[in-house]
Amino acid sequence: MVGVGLVVAVAGAAAGWAAGRTRAVAVSGPSMVPTLRDGDAVLASPARRVHPGDVVIARFRARPDLLVVKRAVRPYRDGWWLQGDNPAVTDDSRRYGVADVLGRVRLRYFRAGR
Numbered sequence: 001m002v003g004v005g006l007v008v009a010v011a012g013a014a015a016g017w018a019a020g021r022t023r024a025v026a027v028s029g030p031s032m033v034p035t036l037r038d039g040d041a042v043l044a045s046p047a048r049r050v051h052p053g054d055v056v057i058a059r060f061r062a063r064p065d066l067l068v069v070k071r072a073v074r075p076y077r078d079g080w081w082l083q084g085d086n087p088a089v090t091d092d093s094r095r096y097g098v099a100d101v102l103g104r105v106r107l108r109y110f111r112a113g114r
Contacts, residue, residue, distance in 0.1 A: 020046050023103065025057060027069055031084030031091065036069065041110035044103035050080060057103040058082055060096035068092075072101065 027040040035055065036042065044057045054072045058080065070082035070092050079098035084091075093099060 022106070023057075025069065025103075025105075029089075031086050031089040032069055032071075033086045035071075035085045036108065037111070039110075040108055042069070042105045042108045044105045047101045047104045050101050050104060055105040056080070056082065056101045057105065058099040058101045060093070060099045062096045067102075068099075069105065070099070 022043050022045040025042050025044050027036045027042065028038055030038060032055070042055075047056060050056060050072050052072055052074055056070060056072050058068055058070060060066060060068065060082075061079065068082070070084055073081045073083050073093070075081075076093070077098045080101050081093045082099045082101075083093060
């Protein structure tokens, strides 16, 4: 599904978050443009604290099979309301509802070619 801001963790997507390690993550889709682009790579660490405005790795409760990168907007129903930075793409909490944050993006270390 294009636009979801899918991410693929380089080593053990779901299982590794609980282990407390920083993960390399590849970004797929246009939902976080202009902040992140399809093909960018980021480092994310497990989320101990999340603040509105943080870029996070998460799973929507309505789509637990989908790992996404989005911006945390506000706490919502014991989870988080997330939105992408691209206003033209709405496959975020507006479509899927509350999400559980797994990690927080710390830095982008590879920028996809322009």
